Amino acid sequence: MKKLFDEIPCLEGERIILKKITENDREALQEMGYRKNIYRYEPSYLLEQQYTDMDQLLHDLYGEHFEKKQNLFLGICLMEKPSDLCGLAEFYDYRDHLHMVSIGVRLREQYWRSGIGTEAAKLMADYLFEETDIEIITASTMSDNKAAAHSLEKNGFNL
Numbered sequence: 001m002k003k004l005f006d007e008i009p010c011l012e013g014e015r016i017i018l019k020k021i022t023e024n025d026r027e028a029l030q031e032m033g034y035r036k037n038i039y040r041y042e043p044s045y046l047l048e049q050q051y052t053d054m055d056q057l058l059h060d061l062y063g064e065h066f067e068k069k070q071n072l073f074l075g076i077c078l079m080e081k082p083s084d085l086c087g088l089a090e091f092y093d094y095r096d097h098l099h100m101v102s103i104g105v106r107l108r109e110q111y112w113r114s115g116i117g118t119e120a121a122k123l124m125a126d127y128l129f130e131e132t133d134i135e136i137i138t139a140s141t142m143s144d145n146k147a148a149a150h151s152l153e154k155n156g157f158n159l
Contacts, residue, residue: 103139
C-alpha cells in the first residue's frame with residue numbers, strides 16, 4: 001500500500017476526472033477565489049484564499065504544501081471537457097501515524113447540484129481506501145450547507 005503523498009494521483013470516475021492542477025486552470029481558480037457564494041459555507045483560512053498571486057499558488061500547491069504533506073489538491077474536471085476546471089478536491093489534515101485524512105470538495109457555482117461533488121467525494125474515498133494505507137476519512141460541513149451534508153451522507157459519511 002502506498003502513502004497518500006507518494007504521488008499526485010489522477011482519478012477517473014463516470015463523468016469526472018480528478019487531476020493535477022496546472023497553469024491552464026489559472027483563470028477558473030482565480031475566478032473561484034472571487035466568488036463569495038462558493039465560500040459562504042467554508043472557513044476563511046482555505047489555502048486558495050490565502051493567495052493573491054496565482055503563480056505562487058500554483059507553485060506552492062505541489063511544492064511546499066505537498067512536500068510538507070499539508071494539502072493535496074486535485075482539479076475536478078468533466079470527462080467530456082477536461083480543460084475546464086469545475087472545482088477543487090482537497091486532501092488535508094493528514095495524520096500518517098493514525099492513517100487518517102480529511103477530504104473536501106469545492107465547486108464553481110455552475111456545477112452545483114449536478115452530482116459532481118458527490119462523485120468527487122466517492123472517487124477520493126475509493127482511492128484512499130483501495131490504493132493507500134488510509135483507514136480513517138473525515139469530512140465536515142457547516143450545518144447550513146444542506147447540499148454538502150446530503151452529498152456526504154450519500155457517500156456513507158455519518159453526520
